[in-house]
Amino acid sequence: FGKSSSEVKVAEKPDYEKVRKAIAELIDSEKAEDYDDGSFGPILVRLAWHSSGSYDKASGTGGSNGATMRFPAEKGIDANKGLNIAQDLLEPIKKQFPWISYSDLWTLAGAVAIEELGGPHIKWRPGRKDVDDETKCPPDGRLPDAAKGPPHLRDIFYRMGFNDQEIVALSGAHALGRCHRDRSGFEGPWNHSPTTFSTEYFRLLLEEKWIPRKWDGPKQYTDASTKELMMLPTDMALIWDKKFKPYVELYAKDQDRFFEDFSAAFSRLLELGVPFPESAPAT
Ligand code: DDH
Known part of the structure; x- marks a missing residue:
């Protein structure tokens, strides 16, 4: 007792709108002009996906909660090559809003990026906690x-709890960004507008003629008409498989349906394994 009111530290009230705004500004910042296709959006989407996509439903391990990709054991695996760039990009925002967990920040950045690149609203809620234990x-x-x-x-996707339709919807994120030789070994973008969230990935999968690229890199496919685009073997799997293909056809011609299904699946992906209190609604 006897404390003057100035000694009572008032904790800053978390304002996620401010964080959203800072992320949106980063995506389109001047610094982004010299990066890839002029946007940090795609790599932030990939960070959110890779931090969440490690989830295993059976054991309840992995997933975005914990932000364990900060540690070498996860940051250093081949699949996550290059995602240190995305982590570093978000560091100043973490410093500006120290009350947000890395796990909330990374997933929110993915959700904001989808919206900023012209995609649907992604329902997102806070509540993830970082763990400081590399094990x-x-x-x-x-x-x-x-x-x-x-x-x-x-x-891979059934292990997380997704079905065939959701696998195809989530794969539509390859409308964004590109492959980097020095990261995955693959090279090139999936379409000619890699900073716009669209149905182009599905349309091109169906309408282009995809031929194996002749090069010294890993097996990938190139479009016969411009030879500037690429598909991974796993992308081609969506039109080779008779259960996946009808969803590719559906999403290629129905943008509303794709946006709706992607939004639901991506939002769920970001929440896998996160112990939210019952009362926390996603907005
Ligand atoms: Fe992906 N992805 N992804 N991907 N992905 C790569 C880039 C991006 C696979 C492999 C690769 C999803 C599914 C799959 C994004 C989002 C999503 C790269 C290139 C490879 C390789 C990395 C590099 O060289 O920089 C495979 C395999 C699958 C699968 O089998 C289904 C999903 C589900 C998503 C999602 O977000 C929901 C994005 C965005 C990129 C572009 C990153 C960038 O830097 O640009």
Whole structure:
């Protein structure tokens, strides 16, 4: 007792709108002009996806909660090569809003990026907690291997709790960004507007003629008409598999349906394994 009111520290009230705004500004910042296609959006989407996609429903391990990709055991795996760039980009925002957890920040950045790049609203809610224990990193091998086919895709996504339709919807994120030789070994963008969230990925999968690229890199496909675009073997799997293909056809011609299904699946992806209190609604 006897404390004057000035000694009572009032904690800053978390204002997620301010964080959203800072992320949106980063995506389109001047610094982004010299990066890839002029936006940090795609790599932030990938950070959110890779931090969440390690989830294993059976054991309840992995997922965005914990932000364990800060540690070498997860940051250093081949699948996460290059995502240190995304982590570093968000560091000043973490410093500006120290009350937000890394796990909330990374997932929110992915959600904001989808919206900023012209995609649907992604329902998101806070509540993830960071863990400072490297032994909690999920084992390597939980994320998809681009060289593989339909059974592998199903193994990976069923493990998280997704079905065939959701696998196809989530794969539509490849409307964004590109592959980098020095990160994954693959090279090039999936379409000609890699900073716009769209149905282009699905349309091109169906309408282009995809041929194996002749090069010294890993097996990937190139479009016969411009030879500027690419598809991974796992992308091609979506039109080779007779259960996946109808969803590719659906999303290619119905943008509203794609946006709706993507939004629901991506939002759920970001929440896998997160112990939210019952009362926390997503907005
Ligand atoms: Fe992906 N992805 N992804 N991807 N992905 C790559 C880039 C991006 C696979 C492999 C690769 C999803 C699914 C799959 C994004 C989002 C999502 C790269 C290139 C590879 C390889 C990395 C590099 O060289 O920089 C495979 C395999 C799958 C699968 O089998 C399903 C999903 C589900 C998402 C999502 O967000 C929901 C985005 C965005 C990029 C572009 C990143 C960038 O830097 O640009």
